[in-house]
Amino acid sequence: xxxxxxxxxxxxxxxxxxxxxxxxxxxxxxxxxxxxxxxxxxxxxxxxxxxxxxxxxxxxxxxxxxxxxxxxxxxxxxxxxxxxxxxxxxxxxxxxxxxxxxxxxxxxxxxxxxxxxxxxxxxxxxxxxxxxxxxxxxxxxxxxxxxxxxxxxxxxxxxxxxxxxxxxxxxxxxxxxxxxxxxxxxxxxxxxxxxxxxxxxxxxxxxxxxxxxxxxxxxxxxxx
Amino acid sequence: xxxxxxxxxxxxxxxxxxxxxxxxxxxxxxxxxxxxxxxxxxxxxxxxxxxxxxxxxxxxxxxxxxxxxxxxxxxxxxxxxxxxxxxxxxxxxxxxxxxxxxxxxxxxxxxxxxxxxxxxxxxxxxxxxxxxxxxxxxxxxxxxxxxxxxxxxxxxxxxxxxxxxxxxxxxxxxxxxxxxxxxxxxxxxxxxxxxxxxxxxxxxxxxxxxxxxxxxxxxxxxxx
DNA sequence: GCTAACTTGCTATTCGACAAGCAAGCCCTC
DNA sequence: GAGGGCTTGCTTGTCGAATAGCAAGTTAGC
Numbered sequence: 001x002x003x004x005x006x007x008x009x010x011x012x013x014x015x016x017x018x019x020x021x022x023x024x025x026x027x028x029x030x031x032x033x034x035x036x037x038x039x040x041x042x043x044x045x046x047x048x049x050x051x052x053x054x055x056x057x058x059x060x061x062x063x064x065x066x067x068x069x070x071x072x073x074x075x076x077x078x079x080x081x082x083x084x085x086x087x088x089x090x091x092x093x094x095x096x097x098x099x100x101x102x103x104x105x106x107x108x109x110x111x112x113x114x115x116x117x118x119x120x121x122x123x124x125x126x127x128x129x130x131x132x133x134x135x136x137x138x139x140x141x142x143x144x145x146x147x148x149x150x151x152x153x154x155x156x157x158x159x160x161x162x163x164x165x166x167x168x169x170x171x172x173x174x175x176x177x178x179x180x181x182x183x184x185x186x187x188x189x190x191x192x193x194x195x196x197x198x199x200x201x202x203x204x205x206x207x208x209x210x211x212x213x214x215x216x217x218x219x220x221x222x223x224x
Numbered sequence: 225x226x227x228x229x230x231x232x233x234x235x236x237x238x239x240x241x242x243x244x245x246x247x248x249x250x251x252x253x254x255x256x257x258x259x260x261x262x263x264x265x266x267x268x269x270x271x272x273x274x275x276x277x278x279x280x281x282x283x284x285x286x287x288x289x290x291x292x293x294x295x296x297x298x299x300x301x302x303x304x305x306x307x308x309x310x311x312x313x314x315x316x317x318x319x320x321x322x323x324x325x326x327x328x329x330x331x332x333x334x335x336x337x338x339x340x341x342x343x344x345x346x347x348x349x350x351x352x353x354x355x356x357x358x359x360x361x362x363x364x365x366x367x368x369x370x371x372x373x374x375x376x377x378x379x380x381x382x383x384x385x386x387x388x389x390x391x392x393x394x395x396x397x398x399x400x401x402x403x404x405x406x407x408x409x410x411x412x413x414x415x416x417x418x419x420x421x422x423x424x425x426x427x428x429x430x431x432x433x434x435x436x437x438x439x440x441x442x443x444x445x446x447x448x
Numbered sequence: 449g450c451t452a453a454c455t456t457g458c459t460a461t462t463c464g465a466c467a468a469g470c471a472a473g474c475c476c477t478c
Numbered sequence: 479g480a481g482g483g484c485t486t487g488c489t490t491g492t493c494g495a496a497t498a499g500c501a502a503g504t505t506a507g508c
Contacts (some may be wrong), residue, residue: 007497011488052487
């Protein structure tokens, strides 16, 4: 009898299980409210194992953030490469990109919750090259696509920030602000309706930019 | 010698000082990370006084939220009354309202941080009649102004949620997402530029709603 | 002097960090 | 090739610090 296979020693598996458990718990309860005891319990190891592999609780938190950013950065890069392969009008490209980003965030609740908590803590640990470079890539892409000013605090940056805000906010506030103003976000159809609203708002809102837009975008009046 | 005058007994003043300190600390560090010791220290009372006046830490937290919602609800109500006194075009009224809401949130960092933390905690304590009624009032106002569907998850609700998202997001993420995508939000001019972008985005974006808008809005092409 | 407004002492609990212990496999030597 | 020691993975014991809540004490003002 080869013992219980799940009790075999496997540091790779243990590290991953601890990271998974910590990511979930940190995202769900926050750093202060999760104990290493909880992390060990969810990961299926003892209370001391997280400390054994990651040193301190703060180090474990940093490891969680690092892995999260690495995964998201990779997803953004491949997603953008895929978006550029099709040859559509700028209008359709932008609509597709906004819709994809909307779905992308919706599929990663741990990620947005971790960043949201990071934003609320004065720490400012958000210097990871992963997220920053993804933002800069998106900025360059949107500036090129729409012929906008790419400089810091230029039009392209504000447009990008607004897109993120619109794709992000309802995920955090689905149980607070959204129902308070009469937006229900429970079924998949609810989310889809929200998505269509956001895409439309961005597409038409771009026509109100201070500068003139490229004629190919302002001239087209139909979408999809 | 009449002792130190600030050491006089004054329950009203003490309660208010404790609520102020707790609001600031809860907003800044969160519920778990603030101790009643800290609250007492900031409020200028001893470590036991918060418990004496408010019972438990959770009760103090609820009291902070209650007072915060009451204040914000009142501010929303008076602000809306003031906005309705002027007789401008729907275009200008909406632009003014969005800009006012933008400034309103920027002036209340404790409020948005508390709600943000509330949204991240699974609790769902956001059933206070104060915030809910304010949202419903705003919904009715925007639906009437633009001639939109006021039903749950209707156009008016989505427009309102988008306005809130655009006025809210950059305040939380001024040190995280905003700089990552190239938006600097430090000086007053930076904030004003963001405000003008948001107002323009909303005004022009409304023309892309699925249904038709009232001609008074869609017909006007100049703003301010 | 009596009550309300605090303060201080105490206790139980939690939690992070460290240290010690234990077991499983790998390598090295004979 | 086998036996023993050594490294690595992981658990458990323990300590010290922080903290919430209660209870007893203390003072101020009517």
